[in-house]
Amino acid sequence: MKHHFLKNDGSVLDKRTRQQMEYIRILSKMNKAMTIPEIAEAVQTSIPTATTIITDLLENNWILIQGKRETGPGRNPAIYSVNTEQFYAIGLIIGLKKAQLVIININQSEVYKKSISDFNLENTKGCLNQLVDFVSACIKEFEASISKVLGLGVGITGRVNVHTGETLNYFNFMEVPFKQYLEARLKIPVHVENDTRITGFTECEFGKGKGSDNIILINLDRGLGLSMVVNGKLLLGNSGFAGEFGHMKFGTKERLCICGKKGCLGTEVSGYALQLDFEEALSKGCQSLLLKEDQGEISFFDILEGANNGDLTSIDLIQAQGLKLGEALGSILNLLNPKDVIVGGSFVVVNDLLLDAIKVGLKKTCLPMVMKECRIMLSELSANMYCRGAASLVLKSHDLI
Amino acid sequence: MKHHFLKNDGSVLDKRTRQQMEYIRILSKMNKAMTIPEIAEAVQTSIPTATTIITDLLENNWILIQGKRETGPGRNPAIYSVNTEQFYAIGLIIGLKKAQLVIININQSEVYKKSISDFNLENTKGCLNQLVDFVSACIKEFEASISKVLGLGVGITGRVNVHTGETLNYFNFMEVPFKQYLEARLKIPVHVENDTRITGFTECEFGKGKGSDNIILINLDRGLGLSMVVNGKLLLGNSGFAGEFGHMKFGTKERLCICGKKGCLGTEVSGYALQLDFEEALSKGCQSLLLKEDQGEISFFDILEGANNGDLTSIDLIQAQGLKLGEALGSILNLLNPKDVIVGGSFVVVNDLLLDAIKVGLKKTCLPMVMKECRIMLSELSANMYCRGAASLVLKSHDLI
DNA sequence: GCCTTTTAATTAAAATTATTATTAATAGTC
DNA sequence: GACTATTAATAATAATTTTAATTAAAAGGC
Secondary structure (H helix, E strand, O other): OOOOOOOOOOOOOOHHHHHHHHHHHHHHHHOOOEEHHHHHHHHOOOHHHHHHHHHHHHHOOOEEEEEEOOOOOOOOOEEEEEOHHHOEEEEEEEOOOOEEEEEEEOOOOEEEEEEEOOOOOOOOHHHHHHHHHHHHHHHHHHOOOHHHEEEEEEEEOOOEEOOOOEEOOOOOOOOOOHHHHHHHHHOOOEEEEEHHHHHHHHHHHOOOOOOOOEEEEEEEOOOEEEEEEEOOEEOOOOOOOOOOOOOOEOOOOOOEOOOOOEOEHHHOOOHHHHHHHHHHHHHOOOOOHHHOOOOOOOOHHHHHHHHHOOOHHHHHHHHHHHHHHHHHHHHHHHHHOOOEEEEEOHHHHHOHHHHHHHHHHHHHHOOHHHHHOOEEEEOOOOHHHHHHHHHHHHHHHOOOO | OOOOOOOOOOOOOOHHHHHHHHHHHHHHHHOOOEEHHHHHHHHOOOHHHHHHHHHHHHHOOOEEEEEEOOOOOOOOOEEEEEOHHHOEEEEEEEOOOOEEEEEEEOOOOEEEEEEEOOOOOOOOHHHHHHHHHHHHHHHHHHOOOHHHEEEEEEEEOOOEEOOOOEEOOOOOOOOOOHHHHHHHHHOOOEEEEEHHHHHHHHHHHOOOOOOOOEEEEEEEOOOEEEEEEEOOEEOOOOOOOOOOOOOOEOOOOOOEOOOOOEOEHHHOOOHHHHHHHHHHHHHOOOOOHHHOOOOOOOOHHHHHHHHHOOOHHHHHHHHHHHHHHHHHHHHHHHHHOOOEEEEEOHHHHHOHHHHHHHHHHHHHHOOHHHHHOOEEEEOOOOHHHHHHHHHHHHHHHOOOO
């Protein structure tokens, strides 16, 4: 595994290098071109010292002069910013049917994007190779030297132990954790995360959670996921398993969950559950517009779309799920008292239909004082954005954002 | 409000003062007498610089020479430690029937202790005055100059907004928050916290949660409280209301909660609930040893004691509560994946009777992978310890522990 | 008991950093 | 357009900090 100038592997660095890294961090965090006096103020050093370090960084091409700032009276200062062509981070989201990759620069601007068209996540050597080759090919195509890549942030579905980099559901057949394997083959530092937690992080960085350091993100898709950001940091849990909301006992139906128990929320609130709900409704004699269209199996996407087209059965089922979700969520809000709750995942297409039902449910269980300052919102981020979030996680790990 | 040498009010300090504070912090955190080379290593400066700053601190009486260290070969170094008579923190726990105060020094050793014998917490000006006078009298009796007191940490029952220092249930009749009022009258910095969160913090600092930065503390007393420590920090929530576990909808009885809803866990798992359970059991014809003793009203303390004496009715009721608590707790564990769960409060007197029942309940709802690494334990801390915890919160806020 | 080894503490010299003064550049004013 | 006010950048000087060298103090071997 190679290391970038901005290494954070715990090795001892000389003072000047540490100073230089600090300057890069300040420039990156501020995310704007800064003058030497501003930088000196920010890093708490004198202007002459700042000048020498800035000159150093300039000579090594880590930063660039962006011109001069137009001020009022007085000499116009030169402004400096990080050289975006020296700092890249890669994000990779591995879904069940899709793998997406994005490369961003230190400004978090997307500079490259690619996805595997026909992907099927399998716990096999072949699938693993396909992913590694894909990432390698992307890096090659982008033509950025490996030495300019700070790292790869991976969001993968299923359970992940962030501390060790192990993935529990996929690529668990190697002797080393997934993270270590990728680092060995790609020669760049790798951060592995659960996909739902990536969505939570992304929402905090780019979405509606921006500016808040205390949010809950619900990922309502085929499954039901939850991630929490507390004190500005992702809540990972002792073994990295935090966020298992789907197994909360709140259900009333007799469905058996994959965890072996009954009453799990995920068996009654999720895309998967919605399909079952629909089948049950039909068997009870409910009518639906969806049946008129001559299609094979009806997926939960179809049901969501049906609701948007006015199909009453679909609407009823989704509202019932929203209500139940809201009620269960109320207990979580009482526990964590978050600033915002953001609901993401495929279900957002039905918009207020879901949101209002959740709010109705919340009222039943959530304490008024907790509800009072808490906003419940739908996510507006795209899948592509989550991929950028995974890349941003790398920047975050270097304290650059 | 006066300020100690170690101020943390955000005012700009000169470089040498900041350095001195850093040295004090290092010495305090290490909690042992250190040699100059060790200190220099810890603060990452050269030995001559460390020597001058240590000399400075010594002259100002902030630190003391503790003698020499006996080493192997080579000259024996002088060892320095913080002057414990310069740094005091006060802890005050305000309960319903008791108010306790403790003064600790920077080593967290108790140097003074006092409590109000006949106290009754009321939301009145009189009660407030009683408390302020009590604290003032203690400071006076201890004869420590106000300038040597870093602050007062208050743990008060009921809801508290840590960010503003407001108390919602008590002393809410002033124009300024409780915290501000105390600061104005006592002239020392004040930190106000919820009593349950104090117990969580204490457990992490002195109790079984020591060394872990990811624990859940259940406070099972007259009421049911919960506090969480995540990433080494108390989870406060956006408005400081985090931890409302008692209103989780898990109940099966028809009891109305003070929140206006039914099914709240706190109405079925708590000391208060235990008394109701007992009355119900009797009305259904259950027998109990407790009735033989000629006493007036039977409190939940009596029932806990009864269980320890073999009273079957008491045992049954407590086990039923433990089971229910365990089941509800399982969902929280799935969500937060803590390292440890520590059960505190008056209920600990029944020991394994409660703990085993909780474990049985947990098995029903908690995911095996979450349970696997999580220890469920009873607290062994005394009320006095929580008071010290409140004081330690002050030290923590100064980054001294 | 004296010498060697080892580590602490002090001192001296070198390097670094900050403060102050000076010069440079720009905008507005008379 | 020259002058003034203002801020940036640089140079010179002062202060601080570090590195290196020296001295001091202790332990152990012969």
